[in-house]
Amino acid sequence: MxxxxxxxxxxxxxxxxxxxxxxxxxxxxxxxxxxxxxxxxxxxxxxxxxxxxxxxxxxxxxxPTGTPSPGQVTPRQATPPPxxxxxxxxxxxxxxxxxxxxxxxxxxxxxxxxxxxxxxxxxxxxxxxxxxxxxxxxxxxxxxxxxxxxxxxxxxxxxxxxxxxAPAADKGLHERIALRGPDDEVKELADTFDTMLERLDRSFDGQRRFVANASHELRTPLTVSRALVEMAMHRPSASPDVKRLGENLLEINLRHERLITGLLLLAGSEREITDPAPVDLADVVGHVAAHTSLEASRAGITVHEEAGEAVTSGDAMLLERLVQNLVENGIRHNTGEGGWVRVTSRTRERGDLVELVVTNSGPQVAPYEVPALFEPFRRLGPDRVVTAKGAGLGLSIVRSVARAHGGEVTARPRKEGGLEVRVTLPACPDEYATETLDQQRLTV
Structure with missing residues (x-):
């Protein structure tokens, strides 16, 4: 053939x-x-x-031909030319x-x-x-x-x-070029870029799944260890040394629980917001200020709130966590007795952005150390020790939540000490947002 x-x-x-x-x-x-x-x-x-x-x-x-013969006079000449x-x-x-x-x-x-x-x-x-x-x-x-x-x-x-x-890594890495045309250098570049995106997408998805699964798996042994420590502490025969040891173990256990919760929230905040809804940051600020008042009073910190209307679109739980992390960060990293935290929400004059500004008193912070605060597990000074109250994920979660909502976070040190953290998010000023918020408030 x-x-x-x-x-x-x-x-x-x-x-x-x-x-x-x-x-x-x-x-x-x-x-x-x-x-x-x-x-x-x-x-x-x-x-x-x-x-x-x-x-x-x-x-x-x-x-030449046509030359006048001798003695012939042309019309233009009075006398014959030589x-x-x-x-x-x-x-x-x-x-x-x-x-x-x-x-x-x-x-x-x-x-x-x-x-x-x-x-x-x-x-x-x-x-x-x-x-x-x-x-x-x-x-x-x-x-x-x-x-x-x-x-x-x-x-x-x-x-x-x-x-x-792209504000969310999930949304960006899922996109492909899928170039069609002659098999030349440009198509080879586009195909290589698509292959790289596919591998990055699988890698990021695998990393997030691993963090989520590991965090869920670690919650069970921590819950069991907390129950065993509490049982040992509350036995009638427990000595004072056992009770002090139990308190230390419970504090370490609580820190691990916060770490796991932070990892879960960080993994979830990096995903795309699939079902956004109007959220007024003024309501969130009031709720968070009331929720953190007990911790602030114990530390001798005064929380001032200036909750102006600032309607954005997104996940209410994640936005609440963003505000809570900023307020708790301002309370825990403060000067102690006599310190203060100020929380302000407002809509910019042009109406296209909303702002959340959290300012706190506290120790001096070098300008070159500010970018490191938004990295996971990064702390400053004595807060790097294991016994620190936070897990080192607070500002990392704030940045991830802001970017997932199409916003950005900036921070600058104050001359008197402490930080000023500013979060900008897209505004949602349409009539639908106002009607939805009114219905939510009536339901509550």
Whole structure:
């Protein structure tokens, strides 16, 4: 059985993009050159024909045809012109005037110079105009063709920019370029980029699943250990040493529980908000201030709230956690007795963004240490020890929640000590948001 061979199989597997661009511009240049050459030839030929028709009639030898015979008077002449000798150079102008000898040579020299000047003018002036016209057309065609050939590169760039600017990693990494076209360098780049995105997507999903599953699995032994420690502490025969040891173990156990809860929340906050709803940060600020009042009073900290209307769209539980983490961070990292925390929510004047600003007193913080505060498990100074109250995930969770809602978090140290943390989120000022919030408040 014979196997047929397609003609395309005899051609190279692909033509590189560089070769395609080179071939395209070479063809365009050759076409432009041919057109320019043809136009120049036509213009020059026209100029020569016009100049020759209006100029010279010259001969060496006997009188030209039509020369008046001796004694004959032309209508334009009152007396017959002198005739040249038989072998003398003579010329007749377009006006019928007959020149001979040195005058004919001088006249023909002038005519040759005029012809040369006309040809030069035709080549330089008209050729330059033709060159500009043809060059402009060739540039326009080259621009269109280059844009058509480089359009896949723009698509790759736009996709990469959207993925880089995506607030949630899940949403960005699930996007693919899926470029269709000739098998060249651009398609190879797009396919490689898609493969990289697929691997990153699997890696991030696996990491989040691992954190979530590990956190869930660790909750059970911690709950059992807490129950055993409490039973040992509350036995009638428990000695004071056992009770003190039990209190220390419960404190360590509580810290581990906070760590696991923070890991779960961090893993959940990095996902895309699938069912956003209008949330007024003013309600959240009031609720969090009331909830943290007991901890603040025990630490001698005063919490001031300035809850202005600031309606955004997102997950109410995550936004509440964002505000709570900021307030708790301001309480725990403060000067102690006499310290304060101020929580402010408002809508910007243009109405496109809402702000949450949490300011607290406290120790001095170096400006170069502020970016590290938003990294997981990063603490400052003595708070790096194991017995610290926090798990080192508070501000990391704040940043993840803000980015999942399309916002951003910034922080700056205060000159008097402490921090000012500012959260900006997209506003949700439409009528639907107002109606939904009113229904929620009536239900509560």
């Amino acid at each position: 014979t196997r047929s061979i397609r003609p395309s199989a005899l051609l190279p597997h692909r033509m590189p993009l560089r070769a395609r661009l080179t071939l395209t511009y070479a063809v365009l240049f050759m076409l432009a050159g041919v057109v320019l050459l043809g136009l120049t030839y036509l213009l020059f030929n026209q100029q020569i024909r016009t100049t020759t028709t209006n100029k010279v009639i010259a001969r060496i030898g006997g009188p 005739l040249p000798s038989k072998n003398e150079l003579f010329a007749m102008t377009k006006d019928g005037e007959v020149l001979s000898g040195p005058k004919a040579e001088e006249w023909m020299r002038e005519q040759r110079q005029e012809l040369r000047d006309a040809a030069t003018t035709s080549l330089i002036t008209q050729g330059a105009i033709a060159l500009l016209v043809v060059g402009g057309v060739a540039t326009g065609l080259g621009w269109l063709i280059a844009g058509q050939m480089l359009a896949p590169l723009h698509r790759v760039t736009e996709t990469a920019r959207r993925i880089a600017e």
